[in-house]
Amino acid sequence: MSIPSIPFQPFRLELPGWITEYLMQQQETYPTREARMDLVTTLARLNIQFGTGGPFGAGIFRLDTQQLVAPGVNLVLWSKSSIAHAEIVAIMMAQQAAGSHDLGAIGFPPHELVTSCEPCGMCLGAISWSGVQQVVCGARGSDAEAVGFDEGPKPADWITELEQRGITVTRDIGRTNAAAVLQRYVQNGGEVYNGRQGL
Amino acid sequence: MSIPSIPFQPFRLELPGWITEYLMQQQETYPTREARMDLVTTLARLNIQFGTGGPFGAGIFRLDTQQLVAPGVNLVLWSKSSIAHAEIVAIMMAQQAAGSHDLGAIGFPPHELVTSCEPCGMCLGAISWSGVQQVVCGARGSDAEAVGFDEGPKPADWITELEQRGITVTRDIGRTNAAAVLQRYVQNGGEVYNGRQGL
Numbered sequence: 565m566s567i568p569s570i571p572f573q574p575f576r577l578e579l580p581g582w583i584t585e586y587l588m589q590q591q592e593t594y595p596t597r598e599a600r601m602d603l604v605t606t607l608a609r610l611n612i613q614f615g616t617g618g619p620f621g622a623g624i625f626r627l628d629t630q631q632l633v634a635p636g637v638n639l640v641l642w643s644k645s646s647i648a649h650a651e652i653v654a655i656m657m658a659q660q661a662a663g664s665h666d667l668g669a670i671g672f673p674p675h676e677l678v679t680s681c682e683p684c685g686m687c688l689g690a691i692s693w694s695g696v697q698q699v700v701c702g703a704r705g706s707d708a709e710a711v712g713f714d715e716g717p718k719p720a721d722w723i724t725e726l727e728q729r730g731i732t733v734t735r736d737i738g739r740t741n742a743a744a745v746l747q748r749y750v751q752n753g754g755e756v757y758n759g760r761q762g763l
Numbered sequence: 764m765s766i767p768s769i770p771f772q773p774f775r776l777e778l779p780g781w782i783t784e785y786l787m788q789q790q791e792t793y794p795t796r797e798a799r800m801d802l803v804t805t806l807a808r809l810n811i812q813f814g815t816g817g818p819f820g821a822g823i824f825r826l827d828t829q830q831l832v833a834p835g836v837n838l839v840l841w842s843k844s845s846i847a848h849a850e851i852v853a854i855m856m857a858q859q860a861a862g863s864h865d866l867g868a869i870g871f872p873p874h875e876l877v878t879s880c881e882p883c884g885m886c887l888g889a890i891s892w893s894g895v896q897q898v899v900c901g902a903r904g905s906d907a908e909a910v911g912f913d914e915g916p917k918p919a920d921w922i923t924e925l926e927q928r929g930i931t932v933t934r935d936i937g938r939t940n941a942a943a944v945l946q947r948y949v950q951n952g953g954e955v956y957n958g959r960q961g962l
Binding site for chain 2: 570571572573574575576577578579583584587588634635640641643644645646647648652653655656657659660661663664665666684685686687688689690692693694695714716717718719720722725726729
């Protein structure tokens with residue numbers, strides 16, 4: 565481990581090249597929740613296939629034009645950053661593209677976060693600050709836990725917590741496909757990194 | 764708001780120049796919790812003074828050499844990213860400096876996160892994945908709420924949640940000074956941005 569040094573280098577997180585190549589071949593709009601979930605579940609699957617991270621995909625969409633604003637995949641190992649969960653990556657990229665810390669700012673169209681799995685505690689908090697108006701989830705948190713992932717510190721009534729902040733939650737869209745990606749990752753020996761978990 | 768475009772630009776977060784200038788004038792080690800808290804509370808105060816963000820400061824320290832590994836301040840408005848809370852910035856920067864997503868990896872010294880205010884729900888989750896072994900808090904979450912900040916979705920037993928993952932929590936170190944920074948920010952008309960809060 566290197567000695568700390570001043571000045572500190574800027575933090576930089578780049579999407580893997582395969583995401584750009586894949587998205588350039590896709591449709592321009594995603595008119596249904598199912599189509600949006602299909603995209604982010606495919607990103608999760610490709611993230612395993614290309615070896616760039618864990619089995620989680622996300623995307624932020626404009627609900628007026630039904631376009632993808634920014635994709636996200638789990639890039640924890642790729643970026644050497646435990647922050648880089650799929651939802652966080654999508655929020656970072658979408659806000660940077662929009663030029664605002666608040667995707668719900670006046671003058672912006674409504675935005676939807678679609679995630680291949682229910683958010684962990686960190687991503688739940690990040691969603692509440694992001695300005696998205698809707699969240700759509702594929703696999704359940706329990707599906708992730710069933711293959712060894714930790715959901716982190718998260719209130720049991722997390723859906724109510726989001727709804728109290730004006731964010732609607734829809735679950736179980738394409739759950740079977742999304743949960744299958746989690747199972748495939750673990751069956752293929754993918755690393756389940758859970759922080760310290762009491763060790 | 765611009766039309767989404769492919770390829771997506773890398774996410775980039777740079778610390779304001781004043782942080783580097785300030786830290787270069789400070790001591791090389793911070794041997795006590797109080798000294799470490801003094802530093803992060805000063806960063807919170809300077810963050811207001813230089814107009815780069817909200818009244819929150821943090822730092823990650825190596826407990827073997829008692830050096831600062833990475834500082835953090837709230838850069839939500841500066842970086843146009845709702846992710847950029849002080850704790851998240853410190854974790855991003857520290858992991859990048861260490862070259863690992865896990866500050867608790869084998870061969871690393873123990874790391875401590877010191878934060879001028881108890882973490883919100885997002886930062887709580889981020890702490891649990893970061894690999895730090897200790898968290899030291901200045902102001903209470905209730906001090907932040909008292910001046911209008913929202914703690915976000917966060918389990919009531921958040922300290923237990925961290926302790927179950929091997930992370931100890933110490934509260935109320937320099938609480939009076941840290942809470943005073945929160946109060947000063949709001950008294951001076953600083954923006955309290957809380958996401959949508961049901962709007």
